[in-house]
Structure formats: structure tokens, C-alpha cells
Amino acid sequence: MKPVKVGLLGLGTVGTGVVRIVEGHQHDLMSQSGSPIEISKILVKDKSKARSIHVSEDKLTESAWDIIESPDVDVIVEVMGGIEQTKELMLAALDRGKHIVTANKDLMALHGPEILQKAAEKGCDVMYEASVAGGIPIIRTLIEGFSSDRITKIMGIVNGTTNYILTKMSQEGAAYDDVLKEAQQLGYAESDPTSDVEGFDAARKMTILATLGFHANIALSDVTAKGISKVSKEDIAYGKKLGYEVKLLGIAERQDEHISISVQPTMVKHSHPLAAVNGVFNAVYVYGEAVGETMFYGPGAGEMPTATSVVADLVAVVRNSNLGVNGRRGFVPYKEKKLKTDEQISSKNFILLHVEDKAGVLAQITQVFAQHEVSLESVLQHPNQSNPLAEIIIITHDANKASMNNVLKQFESMSAVHAIKSVYRVEG
Amino acid sequence: MKPVKVGLLGLGTVGTGVVRIVEGHQHDLMSQSGSPIEISKILVKDKSKARSIHVSEDKLTESAWDIIESPDVDVIVEVMGGIEQTKELMLAALDRGKHIVTANKDLMALHGPEILQKAAEKGCDVMYEASVAGGIPIIRTLIEGFSSDRITKIMGIVNGTTNYILTKMSQEGAAYDDVLKEAQQLGYAESDPTSDVEGFDAARKMTILATLGFHANIALSDVTAKGISKVSKEDIAYGKKLGYEVKLLGIAERQDEHISISVQPTMVKHSHPLAAVNGVFNAVYVYGEAVGETMFYGPGAGEMPTATSVVADLVAVVRNSNLGVNGRRGFVPYKEKKLKTDEQISSKNFILLHVEDKAGVLAQITQVFAQHEVSLESVLQHPNQSNPLAEIIIITHDANKASMNNVLKQFESMSAVHAIKSVYRVEG
Numbered sequence: 001m002k003p004v005k006v007g008l009l010g011l012g013t014v015g016t017g018v019v020r021i022v023e024g025h026q027h028d029l030m031s032q033s034g035s036p037i038e039i040s041k042i043l044v045k046d047k048s049k050a051r052s053i054h055v056s057e058d059k060l061t062e063s064a065w066d067i068i069e070s071p072d073v074d075v076i077v078e079v080m081g082g083i084e085q086t087k088e089l090m091l092a093a094l095d096r097g098k099h100i101v102t103a104n105k106d107l108m109a110l111h112g113p114e115i116l117q118k119a120a121e122k123g124c125d126v127m128y129e130a131s132v133a134g135g136i137p138i139i140r141t142l143i144e145g146f147s148s149d150r151i152t153k154i155m156g157i158v159n160g161t162t163n164y165i166l167t168k169m170s171q172e173g174a175a176y177d178d179v180l181k182e183a184q185q186l187g188y189a190e191s192d193p194t195s196d197v198e199g200f201d202a203a204r205k206m207t208i209l210a211t212l213g214f215h216a217n218i219a220l221s222d223v224t225a226k227g228i229s230k231v232s233k234e235d236i237a238y239g240k241k242l243g244y245e246v247k248l249l250g251i252a253e254r255q256d257e258h259i260s261i262s263v264q265p266t267m268v269k270h271s272h273p274l275a276a277v278n279g280v281f282n283a284v285y286v287y288g289e290a291v292g293e294t295m296f297y298g299p300g301a302g303e304m305p306t307a308t309s310v311v312a313d314l315v316a317v318v319r320n321s322n323l324g325v326n327g328r329r330g331f332v333p334y335k336e337k338k339l340k341t342d343e344q345i346s347s348k349n350f351i352l353l354h355v356e357d358k359a360g361v362l363a364q365i366t367q368v369f370a371q372h373e374v375s376l377e378s379v380l381q382h383p384n385q386s387n388p389l390a391e392i393i394i395i396t397h398d399a400n401k402a403s404m405n406n407v408l409k410q411f412e413s414m415s416a417v418h419a420i421k422s423v424y425r426v427e428g
Numbered sequence: 429m430k431p432v433k434v435g436l437l438g439l440g441t442v443g444t445g446v447v448r449i450v451e452g453h454q455h456d457l458m459s460q461s462g463s464p465i466e467i468s469k470i471l472v473k474d475k476s477k478a479r480s481i482h483v484s485e486d487k488l489t490e491s492a493w494d495i496i497e498s499p500d501v502d503v504i505v506e507v508m509g510g511i512e513q514t515k516e517l518m519l520a521a522l523d524r525g526k527h528i529v530t531a532n533k534d535l536m537a538l539h540g541p542e543i544l545q546k547a548a549e550k551g552c553d554v555m556y557e558a559s560v561a562g563g564i565p566i567i568r569t570l571i572e573g574f575s576s577d578r579i580t581k582i583m584g585i586v587n588g589t590t591n592y593i594l595t596k597m598s599q600e601g602a603a604y605d606d607v608l609k610e611a612q613q614l615g616y617a618e619s620d621p622t623s624d625v626e627g628f629d630a631a632r633k634m635t636i637l638a639t640l641g642f643h644a645n646i647a648l649s650d651v652t653a654k655g656i657s658k659v660s661k662e663d664i665a666y667g668k669k670l671g672y673e674v675k676l677l678g679i680a681e682r683q684d685e686h687i688s689i690s691v692q693p694t695m696v697k698h699s700h701p702l703a704a705v706n707g708v709f710n711a712v713y714v715y716g717e718a719v720g721e722t723m724f725y726g727p728g729a730g731e732m733p734t735a736t737s738v739v740a741d742l743v744a745v746v747r748n749s750n751l752g753v754n755g756r757r758g759f760v761p762y763k764e765k766k767l768k769t770d771e772q773i774s775s776k777n778f779i780l781l782h783v784e785d786k787a788g789v790l791a792q793i794t795q796v797f798a799q800h801e802v803s804l805e806s807v808l809q810h811p812n813q814s815n816p817l818a819e820i821i822i823i824t825h826d827a828n829k830a831s832m833n834n835v836l837k838q839f840e841s842m843s844a845v846h847a848i849k850s851v852y853r854v855e856g
Contacts, residue, residue, distance in 0.1 A: 021576055031643070031762040032575050135719040137573025144572070145557075145565025147460050148449055148739030169731055215459070265444075273725060276704055281721075290449055290732040293564040293709075297701060298722030308719040311576030325751045334459040 003036035004318050007073035007098075007362040009043045009089070010080030014103055014130070015309025016053055018077060022314075031316035041067045045081065048416060068093050075317055077310060078102040087111045094118045094126075100324060101313040103130035103306055105390070109204035109220050112211065116330060122182065123327035125320055127313035132205045133158055135283040135305030137296040137312065140376050142286070143331050144213040149288035149418040151213040154252040155427065158205040160300040161189045161196040161278035162228050162248040166265075176229065183380060188280060198227035199248060199263040206250035208259045209284065214254050218261060223250075226264040235422050238352060238393055240268050245275045249427065251338075255373075260340040262425075267350045269428030338401070342402035348377065348426035349396045350405055354419040357390040362418045365392060367412075372406050374399040391416055395426060431560030432746050433528075435501035437471045439798060441722030442531055442558070445479055445735025446505060450742075457739070459792035462771040469495045472507065486662070496521050503745055505738060506530040507558075515539045516774075522546045527754060529741040531558035531734055536658050537632035538649050540639065544758060551755035553748055555741035561586055561710040563733030564726040565740065570640040571715070571789045577716035579611060579641040582680040583855065585688045586633040588708035588728040589617045590656050590676040592700050594693075595706040598664050598673060604657065616708060626655035627676060627691040634678035637712065638689045642682050642795035644765040646689060651678075654692040666780065666821055667695050673703045681768075682705065688768040695778045746768075764799075770830035772778035776805065777824045777832055781839065782847040785818040789844045793820060796842075802827040817846055 006022070008015055022029065022037055030036050030248045040059065048061045067073055076093045076403050078086065083106050090100055090107070091114075099121070102108065107115070109127045114284060119126040127141045133156070142151070168179045180197070184187035195201045203225040210218040228248050236246050244267035252261040273295045276388055277283040282300030287293055299305035320326045355361050362381060369376055374398045382391040396404070405425075411417045434450070436443055441534050441672055450457065458464050459805070468487065475488045495501055496517055504521045506514065508773055519527055519542075528547070530536065536544070536556050546807050547554040557567045561584070562583045568578070589611060595814040596607040608625070609616035623629045631653040638646040655674050664674050672695035680689040697705045702724045710728030716720055727733035746752045783789050792807060810819040824832075832851075839845045 017718070025576065025578065028643075029576065093556065135716075137569055138569065140572055141565055144568055144744060145740055146736070147743040148457065149736045150453065150456065215456075229661065273704070276701070288563075288736065292727050292733060294564060294724075294726030296722075296724055299720050300710040302720075304718040305720055308574070308577045308716065311575055315575040316572065316773065317630070323751070323753045323756055325753055327749055329747065341816060403827075 001035055004321065005038055005072055005074050006314065007039040007041045007067035007070065007076050007274050009067065009076060009078045011042050011044045011055070012079065013052065013303045014306045015042070015308065016051070017303035018310050019053055019055060019305070021311045026178040029315060034322040035318050037314060037318060040072055040285065041070060043067055051228050052296045056283070059064040064089050073098060074321070074424040075099045075101060075314060077314065078104055079310065080107070080404040083107055083110060087115070090115055091118055094122045095125050097122060098123060099125040099317045101127045101310055101317060103128070103310055105131040105201070105204045105208065109207040110210065113217050119327055125326045127316060128208070129313050130306045130309035131145065132208050133284055133309055134299055134301045136282060136284065136296050136300070138209070138284045138296050139212060139294060142209065146286065146288055146291065148171050149290045149327030151288050152254050152284060154209050154213045155274060155285040156202070156206060156209060157247055157274060157277050157283050158198055158250055158251040158283060158300065159202045159248060159277035161193065162202070163277065163282070164188050165197070166228060166231065166246055166248065169231070169233055170240065173233055173237065175233050176231060190357050197229050201249060202250045202263045206252055206263060209250070210252035210259065211333060212331060213252060213286070214259055214335065215260065216331050216335040217333045218259070218337065222339060223263060225259045225262070228265050230264050232422070235352065235424070239350070242257055243270050243396070244268060244350070244391070245270065245428070246424070247274060247277070249274070251427070255344070256341070257335070258338050258340045258344055260268045260345045264425055267424045267426045275428065276306070332345065335416040342405065343400050345401040346398045347397055350426050351396070352393045352421040353392045353394070353417055354389045354421055355392055356416045356418065358390055361390070363394065364414065364416055368407055369396070372403040374403050374407055429463055431466040432749065433466050433468040433500055433502050434742065435469045435495035435498065435504050436467050437495065437504060437506045439472045439479065439483070439524045440507065441731045442507040442734045442738065443470070444479070445731040446507065446738050447481055447483060448732070448737050457743060460607070461743040462745050462750040465742060465746060468500055469498060471495055472533040474521050492517050494525065496505045496698045497525070501526060502527060502749070503527045503742060505742065506532055507738065509534070511535055511538060515543070518543055519546055521551045523553050523813045525550060525596060527553040529555045529738055529745060531556070531738055536771070537568055537635040540636065541645050547755055548758055553745045553754045554758070555744060556636070558734045558737035560636050561712055562727055563736055564712065564724050564728070564731045564791060565594040565709060565737065566637070566712045566836065567640060569724060570637065572717065574714065574716055577718045579714060579716050580682050581715040582637050582641045583702060583703050584630070584634065584678040585675055585702060585711050586678055586728065587624055587630045587676060588710060589621065590703065590708070592616050592708045593625070594656060594659065594674055594676065597659070597661055598668065599787040601661055601665065601851050602658060603661050625657050627653035629678060629680045630691045634680055634689050634691060637678070638680035639761060640759060641680060641714070642763065643761050644687065645761045646687070646765065650765070650767060651689045651691060653690070656693050659693050663780065663852070667778070670821070670823070671698050672696060672778070672854070673698065674706070674852070675702060677702070679853070679855070683764070683772070686766050686768045686772055688773045692853055693729070695852045700856030703856065746788050763794065770833065772827050773829040774826045776826055778852040778854050780821045781820045781822070781845055782817045782849055782851040783820055784846065785816055786843045788817070790820065792842065792844055796835055796838050797824070800831040802831050802835055803852070807818070
């Protein structure tokens with residue numbers, strides 16, 4: 001049987017894992033896909049570099065176009081990253097009838113609709129399971145597993161770096177800066193950690209998940225993102241005392257066809273399954289009208305987990321080829337996108353205030369909430385030895401974001417309120 | 429566009445859920461599957477019975493053959509249960525070119541290979557996502573999501589009734605009999621609970637999961653099953669003290685192509701994600717050579733969760749029909765089944781002994797382990813106020829089952845050992 005020929009763009013961590021699996025599992029992959037799979041060309045930056053795996057030198061090239069234009073390549077596996085230039089290469093590959101498997105969340109979050117549109121026109125597959133939550137097959141789960149249900153909420157711990165940092169801060173009572181430095185030394189965080197710690201990476205993944213879950217073309221600009229760089233060890237300690245863990249959650253919600261998507265550090269109740277997801281692990285919690293609560297847990301990154309998802313996609317492309325249905329099982333968003341206004345976005349909130357420690361202040365504070373029709377679940381006043389101010393922790397009932405913003409604005413103008421130390425969304 | 433016509437066998441809990449979803453989500457289902465889906469005939473036991481949903485009376489029939497033989501039915505949805513007679517109906521439906529969606533674990537565990545074989549011959553789909561772990565799409569995950577990996581271990585909490593009972597026993601320190609009675613009153617346990625509490629239901633589900641995960645035709649008789657009816661509140665309390673929860677786990681393992689599958693109450697370490705799966709929830713933990721640890725969590729039963737999986741399968745059948753690939757995406761086991769011997773099955777173990785409280789007994793006990801080359805992780809001797817015997821709790825390192833059986837046999841013949849109170853496998 002004629003082998004399916006793969007052009008591999010990138011031989012970094014994930015690319016190396018892909019070579020290991022394709023070469024190591026030849027027999028299994030053929031049994032499952034129906035054809036032998038052969039990596040025929042590999043794009044590298046430097047052909048002469050030493051590598052941890054053996055690859056025959058005549059497969060290597062330093063030119064992506066060598067691979068895109070080769071008639072000897074059926075499927076492109078893109079694990080090199082990049083956005084604009086990579087997009088051009090992918091569109092050119094589709095123009096030449098090549099299928100695509102990619103692990104590139106940035107590409108799919110920013111240019112997914114354009115690429116998928118071109119693929120449909122050309123009868124090609126584009127698969128991207130590895131772009132979100134590395135080893136967890138969450139994309140097929142949303143497309144196939146929940147095709148019959150109406151998903152109303154997706155909450156994801158989809159960034160391993162920030163989950164590692166928050167877990168360490170929680171378990172060791174350590175400060176953000178110290179843990180970040182340690183994570184950088186261990187290779188869990190980049191030397192410029194902005195994309196991870198400010199929530200931008202998670203926002204890209206949530207763009208992809210929300211598009212699939214809500215069947216509408218969500219744009220990255222629809223996602224509001226707030227990172228963890230302002231999370232203090234005090235916040236974590238207070239949260240813990242009240243029964244919460246701080247997690248960087250991506251939250252996509254739908255109510256009556258209106259959608260909101262955000263990424264922010266969130267107080268997650270200990271009894272919620274996401275609260276126990278620790279270290280570099282990822283998890284995606286999906287709530288469906290019919291199915292109720294589900295959660296999918298696994299490694300979010302790493303050579304072999306991510307390569308597993310890439311090669312599973314490759315198997316699916318080969319199965320489709322053998323059935324003659326490439327480009328015909330794609331996901332097509334069929335709903336109009338309607339975003340929630342701030343009046344429609346609602347959640348519980350955790351607020352930590354520093355206020356003057358004198359009679360009547362608490363009454364003033366609670367009066368502000370009442371005035372904006374935000375009702376309170378609990379109020380905790382805490383003496384603070386180190387300064388003459390009182391600390392007040394408030395947990396609200398569900399309140400809309402517009403009202404909450406008005407409450408906070410009013411606090412800013414009150415002389416009795418010295419600082420709004422922190423505000424978190426609360427889940428669970 | 430011509431609607432796909434469904435013959436629904438059974439209008440109990442799950443059947444009612446299927447009708448609700450198919451009728452309530454018409455537009456969404458059509459957008460995703462490409463065709464309208466219509467339930468054209470429904471098998472009921474008694475046409476005159478009052479129901480919680482409205483169904484037009486001319487769709488109802490009391491004869492399964494009415495549906496199987498109807499040229500007006502394209503897909504059979506079987507949610508009535510039963511084994512031998514149901515198998516005959518399913519084979520007859522396949523002979524007539526009808527596709528099958530079933531939630532019937534008993535049918536698939538006992539007759540899966542025969543039914544799938546016939547389906548392949550006839551170019552028909554047989555889908556059974558709802559047969560294991562109700563709302564969790566674990567079957568597609570094993571077939572598609574992990575197609576590139578080598579799965580070495582599947583551990584499942586796949587029976588909600590027993591997980592409810594064990595959770596209650598753990599959280600309230602209650603005795604088995606009392607919690608079982610309560611579960612029966614709440615409808616979580618059958619009046620004859622044997623199939624659930626003795627592990628037979630879980631064994632059937634593990635037969636299906638192991639077949640998919642290991643690509644070999646596993647038979648129900650390959651699964652050893654032990655239930656929870658002998659689990660005492662003392663066992664649970666001791667486990668907790670040492671950092672374990674007792675869970676009824678189905679465990680399917682593979683090592684060098686040798687497989688073992690069992691169901692038994694197991695001490696699961698608190699840090700393991702399965703330890704936190706409580707109440708009637710189900711979870712399946714999958715370990716793959718490449719991906720590492722993953723876990724899939726959700727409702728294991730119930731009208732709407734199970735119906736979600738049934739209708740997702742129905743959508744998949746309709747998609748396949750529209751692509752003309754029915755019966756060609758099926759799962760085909762391609763590996764020879766080789767079962768592990770007792771010498772090859774290995775695990776850590778928890779053993780609780782009642783022994784004579786006198787000098788030298790502990791030395792005798794540990795001597796027995798040494799003699800059979802079972803090394804020990806910890807030994808805890810516990811004074812017991814209520815009787816003149818000492819309690820000894822031993823946790824072994826990994827030990828093979830044959831050696832463990834020899835150890836236990838030798839204890840039985842020792843006068844110093846008054847009782848082997850309990851033996852559990854240990855995981856995590």
C-alpha cells in the first residue's frame with residue numbers, strides 16, 4: 001500500500017516527539033489508519049545541528065517552500081510556530097491540495113476561519129487538536145462528543161506555566177516573583193513570560209474552544225484577558241481560608257445565545273473539580289444543558305503529550321483519505337455571534353479592601369453595594385496588626401459586571417476606602 | 429432534505445431523554461449532521477401508559493419487529509436493555525441495512541465482536557458511546573483521541589451506585605448495609621443490587637474499554653470481579669488515616685503485550701485524581717506511553733447525560749451517511765489477546781491482620797513476606813482496645829499476585845494469625 005507522505009515543519013520539542021511516535025509506532029499507526037505513514041521531508045533551521053534523534057540527512061531542508069511545493073508531500077505537519085508567515089505557507093499548502101495538522105494556537109486563534117474556509121474550498125483537512133491543552137483530546141470532544149448538547153459554559157486551566165506558578169504559591173506560601181524566577185530556571189516559564197502570565201496564551205486557546213463550543217466565529221479580540229502578575233500571596237492565603245484556590249481560568253459562557261469570553265485569576269471553590277488541578281497539568285471543564293458537569297484532565301504541553309495529539313490528527317487525516325472524505329468532516333460555525341454587554345455578564349466576586357478602622361465605615365461600604373443592587377454572600381472584617389487600617393473581605397452573590405464596576409468606581413472616590421487591594425471572580 | 433428516520437427501542441428514562449433532545453434541538457442537530465432527524469417509531473411495553481413527554485400515539489408500537497422490519501427506519505436506537513433477545517433483534521436490523529446506536533453495555537460486553545462483525549459485513553454503523561460512563565465521551569476518546577499512543581493502563585470508576593455508597597461511607601463513617609438501604613430508597617441502587625455491588629456491571633464496562641484501549645477482543649470472562657459488599661467502615665477509616673480512599677476501580681493493564689483486567693475495591697492515594705471522584709460521578713483515567721496521565725470525568729448515568737451520548741452517536745451516524753462511509757470507520761481489534769498470569773500481575777497491597785498480641789508475632793509475619801520475596805513499604809501495629817488481639821496493617825511494595833496468594837495462604841495456616849481481615853490493591 002502506498003504510504004502517506006508527511007512534510008514536517010519544525011524539529012524542535014514537538015517535532016522530535018512526532019518523529020519518535022511515527023517511527024516507533026509504525027505498525028500500530030498502519031493498523032489504525034489503513035496506510036503506512038512516512039515522514040519524507042523535515043524543515044529545520046540548521047541542517048548541521050546535532051539532534052537527540054537520528055534522521056537521515058537527505059530528508060532535511062532549510063527551506064519551507066521545498067516542502068510546500070514538493071509533489072512528494074501529502075500532509076503538512078506544522079509544529080514550528082509563527083503567525084503571519086506561517087499563515088501564508090499554510091494557505092499555499094492548501095492551494096496545492098495538501099492537508100494540514102498544526103499545533104499552532106496563535107495561528108488558529110488569529111486566522112482559523114480563513115484557513116478553514118480555504119481548506120473547505122480545496123477539499124483538504126485542517127486539524128489542530130494539539131493547539132489547545134496538549135495531550136487532552138478536547139477539540140474532538142467538543143466537535144463530536146457533545147454534538148447533541150448545548151454547551152453553556154467552558155472553563156479551562158489551559159496554561160501550564162501560570163498553573164505551575166499559582167500551585168507553588170498556594171502550596172508553599174511563596175511570592176509571585178520568587179516562583180516566576182524558579183519557573184524560569186526550570187524551563188517552565190520563558191525568559192519573557194508576558195504571553196503566559198498576562199493571560200494572552202490562555203485567551204488564544206479560549207478563542208478556539210469558544211468557537212467550537214458555541215458554533216460561532218469568536219475572534220481573539222472578543223476575549224478580555226487579565227493575568228496573574230498582580231496575584232499576591234495574601235490573596236491566595238485569604239482565598240484558602242475561605243475555601244478557594246486561585247486559578248487562572250478561561251471562562252466562556254453562553255446564555256440565551258449571548259456569549260462572553262474572558263481570562264482572569266479566579267477564586268475556585270475547593271469542592272469544584274478544577275480546584276484540584278495542580279502544577280503544569282491542564283483541564284477543561286465543560287457544562288452542557290443535557291450532560292451537566294464534565295471535566296477533561298491531562299498534560300497541557302511537553303514533547304510526547306503534544307506529539308500524541310498531532311499524530312492522532314495525522315491518523316484521522318489518513319483515515320479520511322482512505323475513505324475519500326477529506327475536507328468534508330470539518331467544523332462549520334453556523335451561529336451568529338452575539339456578545340454579552342457588561343449588564344449581561346454576571347458572576348460572584350471576591351473583593352479585598354483596606355479601609356479606615358473606625359465606626360460606620362462598614363455600614364458605608366455595604367450601603368454602596370445595596371445602592372447598586374449587589375447583594376452580599378459574606379463579609380469578613382479582619383484586624384490588621386501591621387497597619388492602622390482594617391481589612392474587609394466581601395464575597396458577593398451573582399452580580400452583573402456593570403454594577404460591580406460602578407461599586408468599585410464609587411469606592412475609589414471614598415475617603416474611608418484607602419485601597420481596593422484585589423477583585424476576583426468567584427466560581428464553584 | 430430527506431430526514432433520517434429513527435426507530436427508538438425503549439421509552440424509559442434514557443429513551444425519554446433521547447426524544448427530548450432530538451425534538452428540542454432539531455435545528456442544531458441538522459446544522460451539525462447535515463440532515464433533519466426524525467423519530468418515526470417507538471417501541472413501548474404498554475401503549476396506553478401515561479408519560480412525562482408527549483409522543484404522537486401513531487408512532488408507538490408494542491412489537492419490536494414492527495420497527496426492525498419497517499422500511500421507514502434508517503437507524504435503530506436501542507435503549508431497552510436485554511441481552512439474548514436484543515442481540516437477535518440487532519443482528520436482524522443489521523441484516524436489513526439499519527445502523528445501530530445502543531446504550532447497552534451488557535449486549536456489547538457479551539456480543540460486541542459478533543455484532544460489529546455483522547455490521548462491517550453489511551456496511552452499517554454500530555455506535556455505543558452511552559454504554560460506558562454515560563455522559564463521558566470516553567469511547568471516541570479511546571478510538572480517535574489516543575489512536576497514536578500506546579495505552580498501558582485504564583482505571584475507571586464506572587459504576588455510580590458503588591461510588592455513591594463508598595463516598596457516603598467515607599464521608600459519614602457509615603456502614604455498608606445502612607448506606608445501601610439509603611441508596612435503594614433514593615433510587616441510586618436497585619432492589620437487587622448484586623450486579624452493581626459485586627462489580628459485575630463494572631466488569632462489563634471494563635471489557636468494552638479494554639477492548640478499545642488494547643486493540644484486542646477482550647471477553648467478559650477475562651475480567652476478574654470483586655465487589656464492595658465486604659468493605660467495612662474500619663477499612664475505610666484505616667485507609668483514610670494512611671492517605672487513601674477506597675474506590676471500586678476497574679483496572680486494565682498492559683505490559684509487553686500481556687494484559688490483565690480486574691474490578692476490585694482499591695485503596696487510592698489521596699493525591700491521585702481518581703480519589704476525588706465522589707458520589708454518582710464516573711471517571712476514567714487513561715495512561716498512555718506518550719501522553720502520560722489523563723482523566724475524563726462526568727455523569728455516569730441519568731436520563732439527559734446518557735441521552736446526550738446516544739444522540740451524539742446518532743449525529744455521527746447521520747454524518748457518515750451523508751458522506752457515504754457508514755460501516756467503514758468502525759473499530760477493528762488487530763492484536764492477539766495474551767492474558768497475564770498471576771506471576772505477571774503486580775501491584776501494591778494493603779493487608780489488615782488480626783494477630784495474637786505477643787512477642788515475636790510481628791517477626792513471624794514479616795518473615796513470611798520475606799520468604800515469598802514480597803518487600804514491605806510500611807507496617808503499622810495498632811493496639812485494639814476491644815479485644816486481646818493486635819491489628820497489623822501492612823502496605824507492600826509492588827508484588828506479584830502469585831506471591832501474594834502464597835503469603836495469604838501461609839497466614840491462614842498460622843496459629844498466631846487469627847484473621848486476615850482485609851486485602852486491597854493499592855493505586856496512586
